[in-house]
Amino acid sequence: MKFFFNLLLFVSSVCAFKYERLNKNDTVFVILDLQVGLFSIARDFDPIVYRNAIYAHAEMAKVFGTPVVITSSTQMGPNGPLPQDFLDMFPSAPFIQRPGQVNAWDNEDFRKAIEATGKKQIVMAGITTDVCTSFCALSMREAGYSVFLNAEASGTTTSFIRDISNARMQAAGVQILSTFAVLSELMRDWRDYPGAKEIFPYLDKYYPAYSMVARAHTGAIKNGTILAGEDLLH
Ligand SMILES: *[C@@H]1O[C@H](CO)[C@@H](O)[C@H](O)[C@H]1NC(C)=O
Ligand SMILES: *[C@@H]1O[C@H](CO)[C@@H](O)[C@H](O)[C@H]1NC(C)=O
16 A cells, blocks of 8 residues: 555656746846847748847846846857847846857856856747757756747747757757747736836837737727627627
8 A cells, every 4th residue: 555655656746747937036038149140041930020039039138127148159250240239238248259169058158157147047049049049058958057948039940940959959848938928927917017017018019919909908998989799799
């Protein structure tokens, strides 16, 4: 009997799922090689959508006031610089220009910059998903960090390559999230700070799918009327 009880305990402990949520107090954002040259090989998203996504990634860190670590890979070559906007957005964030290391974790200054934040949850997005992003994410997992990939802001050449790369990271315990999921998990409650008041202007810029609903809701309350037939819809 005791044996079966212990077996049951063992099985339930193996199967138990622990939901690790993003905690804005324990998060650092990584802007990884979102460089203007590399942008041209991020072809798994429409360029307008993808440009929006990398700005959404950076600005989310600003909304939540989390620390940011910025890095670029051999930016004197074809990879090119980062959009200046990112550097202007975070003038005091550490910016590590890697002279050659493909995996940012191979660069001591980058490792030290992450360690100096004291944060254990990494929210990252990079180009390309299969190389710079995957390599760094896997190394960070090995180093004991929790890694959350903002998958919409990570780009690569094809959706096939994106999918196998995300699967590889996922197998190493990297959580693969949409931008809206990162945002909402960090916020947790509309009544918190940052909450509805700070998040709606952000959504209007980067997630109009929801802000337009909010506009419609506002319009309806301020000066709306129920049209004939609408009241038949329950
Ligand atoms: C973050 O820290 C603040 C201030 O200490 C605290 O009120 C809040 O509950 C913390 N949030 C989370 C998600 O732990
Ligand atoms: C409110 O609705 C009425 C009727 O549709 C319209 O004439 C008026 O211009 C609206 N007012 C505002 C402030 O939108």
